[in-house]
Amino acid sequence: MLTAEMLKSMANVERTRSARMNATPARMSAEEKDTLLQEYHPDYRQSGFTVLSVGPNKGSKVPTELAELLQANSRIRGSEIDLERVDYDVDVLIIGGGGAGTSAAIEADKAGAKVLLVTKLKMGEANTMMAEGGIQAADKENDSPAIHYLDALGGGHYSNKPELLKRLVHDGPLAIKWLNDLGVMFDKDEKGVMVTTHGGGTSRKRMHAAADYTGAEIMRVLRDEAVNRGITTIDYAPAIELLLDETGKAAGAVLMNYDTGEYLVAKAKTVIIATGGAGRLHYQGFPTSNHYGATADGLVLGYRVGAELIYADAIQYHPTGVAYPAQIFGALVTEKVRSLGAMLINSEGEAFMHPLETRDVAAASIIRECTTRGKGVPALDGSAVWLDTPMIEMIHGAGTIEKRLPGMLRMYGKFGIDLRKEPILVYPTLHYQNGGILINEQAGTKIENLFVAGEAVGGIHGTNRLMGNSLLDIIVFGRIAGKSAAQKSKETQLGKLTLSHIDKFQAELAAAGIHTDKVSPLLLPTYTHGRKVR
Amino acid sequence: MQEEMVEVFLLGKKYTVPSELTIMDAMEYAGYKLVRGCGCRSGFCGGCAVIYRMKGSHELKVCLSCQTKIEAGMCVGKIEAYPINKKAFDIEEIKPTENIMGQLYPEIYSCIGCNACTKGCPQGLNVMQYIAYAQRGDYEKCAHASFDCVGCNICASRCPAQISHSAVGLLARRLTGKYLAPQSEHLNKRVSEIEKGDYEKILEQLMQKPLAEMKELYNNREIEK
Numbered sequence: 001m002l003t004a005e006m007l008k009s010m011a012n013v014e015r016t017r018s019a020r021m022n023a024t025p026a027r028m029s030a031e032e033k034d035t036l037l038q039e040y041h042p043d044y045r046q047s048g049f050t051v052l053s054v055g056p057n058k059g060s061k062v063p064t065e066l067a068e069l070l071q072a073n074s075r076i077r078g079s080e081i082d083l084e085r086v087d088y089d090v091d092v093l094i095i096g097g098g099g100a101g102t103s104a105a106i107e108a109d110k111a112g113a114k115v116l117l118v119t120k121l122k123m124g125e126a127n128t129m130m131a132e133g134g135i136q137a138a139d140k141e142n143d144s145p146a147i148h149y150l151d152a153l154g155g156g157h158y159s160n161k162p163e164l165l166k167r168l169v170h171d172g173p174l175a176i177k178w179l180n181d182l183g184v185m186f187d188k189d190e191k192g193v194m195v196t197t198h199g200g201g202t203s204r205k206r207m208h209a210a211a212d213y214t215g216a217e218i219m220r221v222l223r224d225e226a227v228n229r230g231i232t233t234i235d236y237a238p239a240i241e242l243l244l245d246e247t248g249k250a251a252g253a254v255l256m257n258y259d260t261g262e263y264l265v266a267k268a269k270t271v272i273i274a275t276g277g278a279g280r281l282h283y284q285g286f287p288t289s290n291h292y293g294a295t296a297d298g299l300v301l302g303y304r305v306g307a308e309l310i311y312a313d314a315i316q317y318h319p320t321g322v323a324y325p326a327q328i329f330g331a332l333v334t335e336k337v338r339s340l341g342a343m344l345i346n347s348e349g350e351a352f353m354h355p356l357e358t359r360d361v362a363a364a365s366i367i368r369e370c371t372t373r374g375k376g377v378p379a380l381d382g383s384a385v386w387l388d389t390p391m392i393e394m395i396h397g398a399g400t401i402e403k404r405l406p407g408m409l410r411m412y413g414k415f416g417i418d419l420r421k422e423p424i425l426v427y428p429t430l431h432y433q434n435g436g437i438l439i440n441e442q443a444g445t446k447i448e449n450l451f452v453a454g455e456a457v458g459g460i461h462g463t464n465r466l467m468g469n470s471l472l473d474i475i476v477f478g479r480i481a482g483k484s485a486a487q488k489s490k491e492t493q494l495g496k497l498t499l500s501h502i503d504k505f506q507a508e509l510a511a512a513g514i515h516t517d518k519v520s521p522l523l524l525p526t527y528t529h530g531r532k533v534r
Numbered sequence: 535m536q537e538e539m540v541e542v543f544l545l546g547k548k549y550t551v552p553s554e555l556t557i558m559d560a561m562e563y564a565g566y567k568l569v570r571g572c573g574c575r576s577g578f579c580g581g582c583a584v585i586y587r588m589k590g591s592h593e594l595k596v597c598l599s600c601q602t603k604i605e606a607g608m609c610v611g612k613i614e615a616y617p618i619n620k621k622a623f624d625i626e627e628i629k630p631t632e633n634i635m636g637q638l639y640p641e642i643y644s645c646i647g648c649n650a651c652t653k654g655c656p657q658g659l660n661v662m663q664y665i666a667y668a669q670r671g672d673y674e675k676c677a678h679a680s681f682d683c684v685g686c687n688i689c690a691s692r693c694p695a696q697i698s699h700s701a702v703g704l705l706a707r708r709l710t711g712k713y714l715a716p717q718s719e720h721l722n723k724r725v726s727e728i729e730k731g732d733y734e735k736i737l738e739q740l741m742q743k744p745l746a747e748m749k750e751l752y753n754n755r756e757i758e759k
Contacts, residue, residue: 154752177721188716289576530563531565
């Protein structure tokens, strides 16, 4: 039940609604945004970060929880694993069964490679499945890949790797076409024109959607296509260490059967890391919108063999995570809610920012409202602000929410809140890792035959990703990685398999004076929901 | 604030858990470290279906455990890895002709109209209705009526005719997306421009521009209303 204080504040939101309908706050200037971010964005809170002492990014800062895993012990340190006893021998090993891994699998299979896809949970239990709002691509008459480039570059604070961003925007319409032709049901009008909206920081309406099940629709089609193609996949089989050959090329992985605990050896001519993000590490104590397995495993595996990270200190807090009710605390409220006109409102009923600023700016602005300005609404865990969802149907007409936000309507409805009639309480939630493993245009890394795609990649989005560019990047770079890895596998002769990099890394840890009981990759978080465990 | 505690039975064992938790969270509170039956934790992946009875009631209920609040007296079992009969097809070869669904999934015609699928659907879909659309070859209607399916397969677990509803809906949606929905001319036009290389040069030029000029361009760009 909403508290009396919440209800009192909600009345303020209702009181000011009609006056706000035609008075959208101005967008912030570049200087205002810079100052706001420095003062309020969690990435600028030095206490949340640790400088790495070993590995390719020695001397750089990353979130402390990530540093602990990057600089932890191998799960198989000291175990004898017979690498001569090979359980799987394939051309391309793909680690991760989300949108990027599955796109890669389809393309590698199409290119004639023998593919094995392994995933920690079930194929499709991934952040792709949960991406609600949309996918960007410049395919409208008034738009162009060049305008998309500029939007993403400015949104990313001009730090995006130009060659990666170029590939993203250039191949965007090709990705939409590929998905459409696989049978993804995009929202279209009766003439076939894609129904597109803005996202935070876009200058053209290029957000394509499939209601607010966009990622789910894409993921279930990709998964179905992988099954149709007969691609071998193993669920509940996380990779726990990469294998190299004696010349230093990536050559497969040690897997774990998560049901039995048994180790398995997968030998592969090329390897694609597509393990996704890190929300379940709960940086700085934030809740997360991510799936259960988002624990940065791929970053750990890659780092241990010498792959370089970029912008690992740039984290995306989605401005609108659920702040109430408790059962869905931290879950995502899609940005599409703001695309459709809902404003962010403080406890007094004031609209304190333009609803379509970029995510980092919007998150910082909400944090400012709830801290120094003291205009937050006391919620479950600290304060929150209102997202004025009833505005949507005042702008677009009755029935809009049911048609375009059915997932949100259902999620809140299950816990007794009708967002058509009452506003909802939100606060930033840990959503996306902007950085990751550095790749080149072919999705390759500096480790030969090791490719990366999806959220595990860094560089495409700079230090802040725009809405809708992640679903795009998993398709664009997932496909590139699949093609590159298949091609490279045809030219590859593997030497003897080795895990010697583990000993080397352990020696580096010891030399740096790091002694820890922690092992990584983490695989899954542990939750007790407040119960004290012996 | 004092938490209200409730008594529940999880996989046959009695536990006392806070009433504000979801069924999934209650499992974790009780000490389970979940590996299976826990995916997105937000109601989109369909991976956490459970079956339960209220103590003393004959009625079996089904739900997604991450989207359902625990209640006193719940006796919870799990539906994990429920096998369905998904048929392989080549999306380039099949056509949305009337008999394709019948060829791949003839069991849809065994539907006895019991409506157990619809009653079980945690998404509130009219499952029996979308199967009826599939029977009639109305794939577009089947696609839209099944659109919010998360593939938990609770429907299949309840169906006396042994239909794999989620697979039927997915086939209808792929046929609709690829063949039945109107083509997007603006998309096809842009794709052919890109394939001709029309945007290579302008993008290369942008990549070469000095930072100050890019900032100028970004800060003064026109924003579509």
